[in-house]
Amino acid sequence: MPEPASAFSKVEFLISAGVTGGLPSEDLPELAFAGRSNVGKSSAINALARRKRLAFVSKTPGRTQTINLFRLAGGGILADLPGYGYAKVPEALRRHWEATLSAYLQTRASLCGLALVMEFIGDENGDPAPRISDLKMEKDEAEETFRQSVQNLKRIVHSGRVHGDYSTFNILWHNGEAVVIDFPQVMEFKNNPNAHAFLERDVRSLCKSFMKQGVIADEVKVLREIRAR
Numbered sequence: 001m002p003e004p005a006s007a008f009s010k011v012e013f014l015i016s017a018g019v020t021g022g023l024p025s026e027d028l029p030e031l032a033f034a035g036r037s038n039v040g041k042s043s044a045i046n047a048l049a050r051r052k053r054l055a056f057v058s059k060t061p062g063r064t065q066t067i068n069l070f071r072l073a074g075g076g077i078l079a080d081l082p083g084y085g086y087a088k089v090p091e092a093l094r095r096h097w098e099a100t101l102s103a104y105l106q107t108r109a110s111l112c113g114l115a116l117v118m119e120f121i122g123d124e125n126g127d128p129a130p131r132i133s134d135l136k137m138e139k140d141e142a143e144e145t146f147r148q149s150v151q152n153l154k155r156i157v158h159s160g161r162v163h164g165d166y167s168t169f170n171i172l173w174h175n176g177e178a179v180v181i182d183f184p185q186v187m188e189f190k191n192n193p194n195a196h197a198f199l200e201r202d203v204r205s206l207c208k209s210f211m212k213q214g215v216i217a218d219e220v221k222v223l224r225e226i227r228a229r
């Protein structure tokens, strides 16, 4: 049976722009694909267009380094944006991408939709990874998970932020790794005078929930470990 025609069935590459100044005029509505580096933005555009190499895809993060535009036959533009959050590029280049991205999102008058592509944390069957709070772990497994959860919290704190709702309800267990989710309550130390109190609360809930799994979790020790350089 022939596949039904879709709005994305005739898509052509239009232009690759390094800076917002290099973008074409703003007379067609634009839908942009944004998200963390390597999350699958370019792949999502290819999937919609049912093409393999319209947007270039790569196993390694940081593949899309410019804003790539594609024109839909029916009018309209798709924009494949560079990803954010990829640490393994020189600081200056990362800042340049972030500035480009930020300028695009704030000034592009024809931008009428933003598809935020997010990683699915789960298996190939579409089953999400379990929350740690839902698992019954052996003691040594729970201890390893606790160790990773403390390290993850430390990374958040050393980026200048507090999670704000950190407990085993918001940590998934995926391929042997503790993956933190649910960031809407994140705050920055520099903007929130109560951030340290929230950090203490995060550590308390983390320790409390791991104690239920049989781990000896000492709040004071954990706080000291997290604050240490």
Ligand SMILES: Nc1nc2c(ncn2[C@@H]2O[C@H](COP(=O)(O)OP(=O)(O)OP(=O)(O)O)[C@@H](O)[C@H]2O)c(=O)[nH]1
Binding pocket: 035, 036, 037, 038, 039, 040, 041, 042, 043, 044, 056, 057, 058, 059, 060, 061, 062, 063, 064, 065, 081, 082, 083, 084
């Ligand atoms: N399993 C799986 N892999 C995917 C999916 N989408 C993309 N990938 C793979 O993830 C990797 C990155 O895909 P890209 O589409 O290049 O990701 P991107 O977000 O455009 O990356 P940057 O341009 O580097 O920011 C490639 O190896 C893809 O094959 C998906 O839905 N499932």
Ligand SMILES: [Mg+2]
Binding pocket: 041, 042, 043, 056, 057, 063, 064, 080, 081
């Ligand atoms: Mg890409």
